[in-house]
Amino acid sequence: MQVKGTLKMISNLIDELPSSERKIAEYILEHPGKVIKFTTAELAEKSNTSAAAVIRLCKSLGIKRFTELKVRLAGDLANKDDSTGYRDISANESLYSIIEKSRTNSIQSINETAELIQEEMVQKAIHVLEKAKNIHLFGIGASHIISLDAQQKFLRIKKNATAFSDLHLVATLIANSSEDDVVFGISYSGETEEVAKVLKLAKEKGAKTISLTKYGGSKVANITDISLHTSFTREAPFRSGATSSRLAQLFMIDVLFLGLSASRYEDTVTYIDRTRESIHTLKKL
Template sequence: MTTGGLKMIAGMLEQLPPSERKIAAYILQHPHEALNQTVHQLGVATNTSSAAVIRLCKSLGLRGFGELKMRIAGDLMKSPEQGYRDIDPDESMYSIVQKLTNNSLQSLRDTADIINYEELERAVQVLLKAKNIHFFGVGASGIIAADAQQKLLRINKAATAFSDLHLVATLLANADEQDVLFAISFSGETPEVVKIVTLAKEQRILTISLTNYGVSTVSSLSDIRLHTSYQNEAPFRSAAASSRLAQLHMIDILFFCLATAQY
């Protein structure tokens, strides 16, 4: 069952241009009605146009309105979700365990819902052919990069994972056309990662990014775009633990796709 349409819209809502945002807000408020409307009817219902509906689907990275409706239909058939919950002062250990477990499971499900399988396939094929794969991330994303490196080394893929901007810049300066840069940034706006992706583009090195779902600088600059689910950050950022698990999950998916392709 294909799902994730409503999550895609929620994640992109504030980044959409006005006409597309009106349509997106309408779909979030009236998903059942939108599911039974044509492109023209949805344009009329939102005082926009058929062209704006098609542009929204393109902004979401979908093939068209049919795919969006299919994903929304899948969402509406699923059981209600608890959503992400933050910790409270003096909360019991039992409650913390339950909340964080729910947040983690929800993050994995949400990420699976929004996977673009065409982009995933492109990423797998590029990594299979790559001579060297240079993973780069800073802070928590640097830990994900290191995890990715050790996984690929286990299946005999040459990989690096440095969090030092200058070291990675040196690697890219000496890279050849068979090398790949894999940039990791949850926000997609980490300055160091933006700089490295920009440098890779100047060096004509193919780039893959793993970012939070939505429009971001790192994602926009990349040749192949992979995403984890959009999440509203709570005050204590308990969702940060979940986002890390979602990033690790995507790396695991890539690893097993590579492993099975060269079993």
């Protein structure tokens, strides 16, 4: 698979970067075709920085070395499309137009998230979830809907999972947690105070922690052992965190669920069959 998504990663992070790394990032965004032919020293010279700053930028992006950065840039350039970005609705817009905008926004959000996935990090999350005795999911507002979806999926394959939005109730669960448990915090912004507090408490109690936030550094992501990300878009008024970003979060939960299912395939098939049979039995009662 051709790796890509680096230009999106850079544009997402550029405002958070130190000045020297930001200068390099700006140069890459303006001249990606040139950068794939550069050495580290050449990029440093062109951006009026240093080779050390180029290496630091790679680390900030979660990329191990400059050669990998160039491979990813080449993937971006080979997969350019005519996307016009996310589109918001306007007053008295036709239903047909609303359907088309919703479709393209949803597809773009999922595509961008797929491009940003760090497979090594996702694999770590799957391993931790597979070994977990209990999985406690926590999110506020729209993120709570994502946690409920994850709970339903995990329960179907015999993984004990909870999903509560009540801060005190979650704190009670975490008080009795151990290193065999996982606390999974979900926050699109990554700045939800309640989620950050829950994850901090979980770490103090020795539980393993996972977060799902928009791409980039954030209060929530910086706390957890494993940080997972969705694409970051500057949401328009009608396309707030409850729409396209919600679909990206659901996509990530699907990736985790299917990855977990594949790692214990035979057991998963058995559990899914049992739950299906149980539901059919209830319908006959």
